[in-house]
Amino acid sequence: MKRAIVLGAGMVGSVMALDLASDPGFEVTVADVRDEALARVAAKAPGRIRTLKVDLGSPEAIRSTVAPFDIVLGALSSRIGFGALKAVIEAGKPYCDISFMAEDFLELDALARKAGVTCVTDCGVAPGMSNILAAHAALLLKPCHRIEIFVGGLPRERRWPFEYKAGFSPADVIEEYTRPSRFVEAGQVVTREALTDANLMDFEGVGTLEAFNTDGLRSLIETVARRHGVPFMKEQTLRYPGHIELMRVMRETGLFSKEPIEVGGVKVRPLDVTSAVMFPKWTYQPGEQDLTVMRVKAWGVQQEREVSLQWDLLDFFDVASACTSMSRTTAFPCTIVARMIADGRFARPGVNAPEALADQPGAVDHLLAELKARGVVYRAATLTA
Amino acid sequence: MKRAIVLGAGMVGSVMALDLASDPGFEVTVADVRDEALARVAAKAPGRIRTLKVDLGSPEAIRSTVAPFDIVLGALSSRIGFGALKAVIEAGKPYCDISFMAEDFLELDALARKAGVTCVTDCGVAPGMSNILAAHAALLLKPCHRIEIFVGGLPRERRWPFEYKAGFSPADVIEEYTRPSRFVEAGQVVTREALTDANLMDFEGVGTLEAFNTDGLRSLIETVARRHGVPFMKEQTLRYPGHIELMRVMRETGLFSKEPIEVGGVKVRPLDVTSAVMFPKWTYQPGEQDLTVMRVKAWGVQQEREVSLQWDLLDFFDVASACTSMSRTTAFPCTIVARMIADGRFARPGVNAPEALADQPGAVDHLLAELKARGVVYRAATLTA
Numbered sequence: 025m026k027r028a029i030v031l032g033a034g035m036v037g038s039v040m041a042l043d044l045a046s047d048p049g050f051e052v053t054v055a056d057v058r059d060e061a062l063a064r065v066a067a068k069a070p071g072r073i074r075t076l077k078v079d080l081g082s083p084e085a086i087r088s089t090v091a092p093f094d095i096v097l098g099a100l101s102s103r104i105g106f107g108a109l110k111a112v113i114e115a116g117k118p119y120c121d122i123s124f125m126a127e128d129f130l131e132l133d134a135l136a137r138k139a140g141v142t143c144v145t146d147c148g149v150a151p152g153m154s155n156i157l158a159a160h161a162a163l164l165l166k167p168c169h170r171i172e173i174f175v176g177g178l179p180r181e182r183r184w185p186f187e188y189k190a191g192f193s194p195a196d197v198i199e200e201y202t203r204p205s206r207f208v209e210a211g212q213v214v215t216r217e218a219l220t221d222a223n224l225m226d227f228e229g230v231g232t233l234e235a236f237n238t239d240g241l242r243s244l245i246e247t248v249a250r251r252h253g254v255p256f257m258k259e260q261t262l263r264y265p266g267h268i269e270l271m272r273v274m275r276e277t278g279l280f281s282k283e284p285i286e287v288g289g290v291k292v293r294p295l296d297v298t299s300a301v302m303f304p305k306w307t308y309q310p311g312e313q314d315l316t317v318m319r320v321k322a323w324g325v326q327q328e329r330e331v332s333l334q335w336d337l338l339d340f341f342d343v344a345s346a347c348t349s350m351s352r353t354t355a356f357p358c359t360i361v362a363r364m365i366a367d368g369r370f371a372r373p374g375v376n377a378p379e380a381l382a383d384q385p386g387a388v389d390h391l392l393a394e395l396k397a398r399g400v401v402y403r404a405a406t407l408t409a
Numbered sequence: 410m411k412r413a414i415v416l417g418a419g420m421v422g423s424v425m426a427l428d429l430a431s432d433p434g435f436e437v438t439v440a441d442v443r444d445e446a447l448a449r450v451a452a453k454a455p456g457r458i459r460t461l462k463v464d465l466g467s468p469e470a471i472r473s474t475v476a477p478f479d480i481v482l483g484a485l486s487s488r489i490g491f492g493a494l495k496a497v498i499e500a501g502k503p504y505c506d507i508s509f510m511a512e513d514f515l516e517l518d519a520l521a522r523k524a525g526v527t528c529v530t531d532c533g534v535a536p537g538m539s540n541i542l543a544a545h546a547a548l549l550l551k552p553c554h555r556i557e558i559f560v561g562g563l564p565r566e567r568r569w570p571f572e573y574k575a576g577f578s579p580a581d582v583i584e585e586y587t588r589p590s591r592f593v594e595a596g597q598v599v600t601r602e603a604l605t606d607a608n609l610m611d612f613e614g615v616g617t618l619e620a621f622n623t624d625g626l627r628s629l630i631e632t633v634a635r636r637h638g639v640p641f642m643k644e645q646t647l648r649y650p651g652h653i654e655l656m657r658v659m660r661e662t663g664l665f666s667k668e669p670i671e672v673g674g675v676k677v678r679p680l681d682v683t684s685a686v687m688f689p690k691w692t693y694q695p696g697e698q699d700l701t702v703m704r705v706k707a708w709g710v711q712q713e714r715e716v717s718l719q720w721d722l723l724d725f726f727d728v729a730s731a732c733t734s735m736s737r738t739t740a741f742p743c744t745i746v747a748r749m750i751a752d753g754r755f756a757r758p759g760v761n762a763p764e765a766l767a768d769q770p771g772a773v774d775h776l777l778a779e780l781k782a783r784g785v786v787y788r789a790a791t792l793t794a
Contacts, residue, residue, distance in 0.1 A: 185658040273570040273655055278686030287685050290675040297682040300672050301663030
């Protein structure tokens with residue numbers, strides 16, 4: 025019996041806890057500062073999930089909280105993700121995390137190596153499965169010419185005007201819409217304005233979506249493009265057509281600006297005001313259905329033939345469990361990899377980007393099979409050029 | 410020699426002053442609190458325009474300022490228009506005004522009657538000429554079935570994303586986009602949400618524009634629809650297609666809200682923040698060209714035949730004088746009517762909406778001829794049904 029603790033009892037953290045709680049090999053605890061979030065997750069698996077009220081913004085509190093556990097899982101807001109990662113390493117505990125931190129988690133790699141703990145960060149759907157499949161493709165194709173990733177989390181009902189709701193922090197979404205997007209072209213890292221290079225693409229079961237530049241490659245630029253020598257890599261975000269034009273307009277108007285302006289005698293950041301009025305409209309209501317769509321496509325040579333390898337995910341809100349697609353597609357890669365760390369199948373001291381899993385023989389097949397067992401199906405196809 | 414004073418040395422006020430200064434019958438003074446605005450207008454007709462530095466937000470200052478003058482013209486911001494009107498009446502001076510005040514100027518009618526002074530308000534293009542032509546049509550057609558007014562001031566260059574610049578206060582534009590729009594249908598006043606009932610319309614010399622509901626009828630509901638018994642009346646605003654969708658989105662998002670919200674420990678009105686970032690992009694740069702497009706159309710019976718009467722205005726920035734179309738089309742009706750008041754051709758003590766001019770025999774023809782002499786041409790047409 026392994027003792028697991030999930031840091032964060034939000035949408036993703038609660039799915040993680042439930043997944044582990046359904047496994048007789050684990051004793052599961054969830055930590056959060058919000059009583060109602062803890063009560064909500066505990067009520068979903070009575071007697072199977074313990075709760076701890078902890079301020080997860082405090083590294084000290086995290087260090088003492090995780091001490092009695094064998095494996096730690098993280099589902100925290102981007103703001104406190106990096107501090108939590110450091111605290112877990114300092115406590116000498118292995119960690120599998122989906123917190124979308126802005127900081128470079130590889131800065132903590134040396135610390136984790138020294139502590140001898142295996143950590144995997146960004147281990148959700150994208151980043152997460154997108155990284156693992158990209159690295160997997162780069163290993164299968166010799167050479168690999170190009171990798172493209174398209175991903176979006178969307179509401180099933182399209183409501184004017186945004187036709188969008190944010191499965192995670194809306195502030196992180198806007199951050200992706202404003203930060204320059206990094207891609208790899210002809211072996212060079214190039215920077216494009218976010219929200220540009222828009223194309224319409226059809227996805228079976230969803231219809232036409234609009235793909236556009238956002239800064240999504242993150243660690244893949246180093247691990248896949250540089251190390252495996254893949255000369256072209258891009259990741260684009262998918263939304264219902266038209267959303268991105270509104271975002272461009274709001275950005276151009278200055279409504280996403282972080283520069284404080286003086287209005288009526290007080291100083292405010294336009295982004296904070298825009299967020300305050302807009303984010304309530306971007307929030308999923310209880311029971312509101314979402315979907316996740318992702319395509320990872322790689323071009324290259326396999327057995328002396330030009331081919332492309334493609335993985336397609338189309339996942340919907342799960343009515344039976346009332347769990348969003350976003351929380352399920354994000355939580356399960358993390359719980360599956362956490363089990364691999366806990367039972368020693370993945371043991372690589374240091375802070376690992378998820379693509380490190382692709383190096384482990386059989387790991388990708390295991391992940392895809394375990395995801396499928398949970399209803400999250402990646403359809404793989406090999407297409408000849 | 411008549412002594413005229415123009416209150417306000419902004420875009421419209423300066424065109425008023427120049428128009429009167431070109432007339433040997435007038436001695437012209439302009440009052441404003443802004444030194445640079447006064448210097449600018451004085452420089453355009455050296456020796457012909459006197460300037461007075463006056464705080465026009467102070468009714469007391471206005472009363473003493475206008476005392477030595479025979480006729481007063483107003484081109485003030487909507488915020489101070491009503492106070493100025495009252496002060497001019499109290500000073501016992503006749504007044505012709507284009508300030509787009511939100512208050513009901515007819516509240517001051519009794520005061521003006523008592524003082525024996527003739528005032529005409531809203532005497533620009535729309536409101537202004539639109540009112541006069543609508544009332545004129547209602548008198549020509551027996552019965553008059555329907556009157557429709559379409560009007561827009563637009564930049565000649567269409568720039569993404571708004572394809573719009575505000576010829577007058579952008580705050581007044583947003584006010585028109587948010588206030589419920591009043592129309593007359595089957596003899597009843599009905600209220601529609603602003604920005605609704607959008608239609609594409611082609612205008613020769615401009616192309617396709619989008620017409621949509623705004624609250625523009627103002628005094629016409631009482632003076633033309635009720636008194637003349639015109640059962641259907643509407644006024645719609647014209648913009649380049651697409652503008653209005655962005656305004657709808659921003660309104661829906663809450664960015665035009667006047668309800669203060671708390672952001673980062675301070676209270677702000679979202680509209681104030683939106684205005685602060687957006688209005689600089691809505692401001693004409695010096696020399697930037699605009700156009701004014703208006704159609705007043707009335708259906709009814711003339712000489713026992715069903716006809717429609719139509720007046721079309723299409724006016725462009727005047728390169729020779731570097732005056733915007735908006736300032737010229739707005740200022741000239743006011744200076745022409747001010748002359749009629751000054752020389753006694755229009756004498757009706759009270760506060761008059763501009764449509765009162767239509768009752769005066771020959772006044773509409775005189776106005777249209779004088780406007781044409783200044784290059785502002787209304788093309789009239791009678792169409793058989």
